[in-house]
Amino acid sequence: MRAIALLFFSLYSCVVLAQDSNFTGKIVYEYTFINPETGVDVSDMMAEQYGREQHYFINEHSYKSYDENGTFKQLYNSANNLYYFVLGDQVMKMEASNATANEITITQFDETETILGYECKKLIVKTESSETEYWYAPKLSVNQTVFSKHKFGEWSNYLEATNGALPLKYIIKKGDFVWTTFATSIEIMSFKDDDFDIENELESN
Numbered sequence: 001m002r003a004i005a006l007l008f009f010s011l012y013s014c015v016v017l018a019q020d021s022n023f024t025g026k027i028v029y030e031y032t033f034i035n036p037e038t039g040v041d042v043s044d045m046m047a048e049q050y051g052r053e054q055h056y057f058i059n060e061h062s063y064k065s066y067d068e069n070g071t072f073k074q075l076y077n078s079a080n081n082l083y084y085f086v087l088g089d090q091v092m093k094m095e096a097s098n099a100t101a102n103e104i105t106i107t108q109f110d111e112t113e114t115i116l117g118y119e120c121k122k123l124i125v126k127t128e129s130s131e132t133e134y135w136y137a138p139k140l141s142v143n144q145t146v147f148s149k150h151k152f153g154e155w156s157n158y159l160e161a162t163n164g165a166l167p168l169k170y171i172i173k174k175g176d177f178v179w180t181t182f183a184t185s186i187e188i189m190s191f192k193d194d195d196f197d198i199e200n201e202l203e204s205n
Helices: 002-021 044-051 152-162 198-204
Strands: 025-034 053-058 062-066 071-079 082-087 092-094 105-115 120-128 130-143 165-174 177-188
Touching: 025 044, 025 092, 044 177, 071 198, 082 120, 082 198, 092 198, 105 152, 105 165, 120 152, 120 165, 130 152
Parallel strands: none
Antiparallel strands: 025 053, 025 177, 053 062, 062 071, 071 082, 082 092, 105 120, 120 130, 130 165, 165 177
């Protein structure tokens, strides 16, 4: 019985460690938009374009997301390094290797914030046109090497700086609004490769 208990503990520990290093599951984020000049909450107006929530699914090599109504918004698969996103009524395709910024500055901070039970660290990514403040959870991470070709949106730069840790809050300061995305739930899930196939996604929407 002791040997069985030790074997179970060893297997359980391996599962936990694997999950800590390669999160697969769902994170639900809520959006808030603020006009930086007036301080007015414009979330209702911006919801027409961006929605009110992001339901984000990720596994070892791909991710996708929907809004609160289940409407498809984006998909990335590292197998072909293609990124798909919705623009108006069309689904657009682009090479994720296309960088969106020429100048990228990343600054780490000592501040921490606890979100959904995870201690998160602060990091700011600045480009020539935007600034994003991230609060990332080191215990909730993916393999950054798998996403290393994902230059679009500075995603590979961000993952390299955080050792693959996923954000549970981020604040984008750009143009006429400050966009805060805040995690409200985390669920461990497993997926098949077909769950991140764009053709299957288009057929179901």
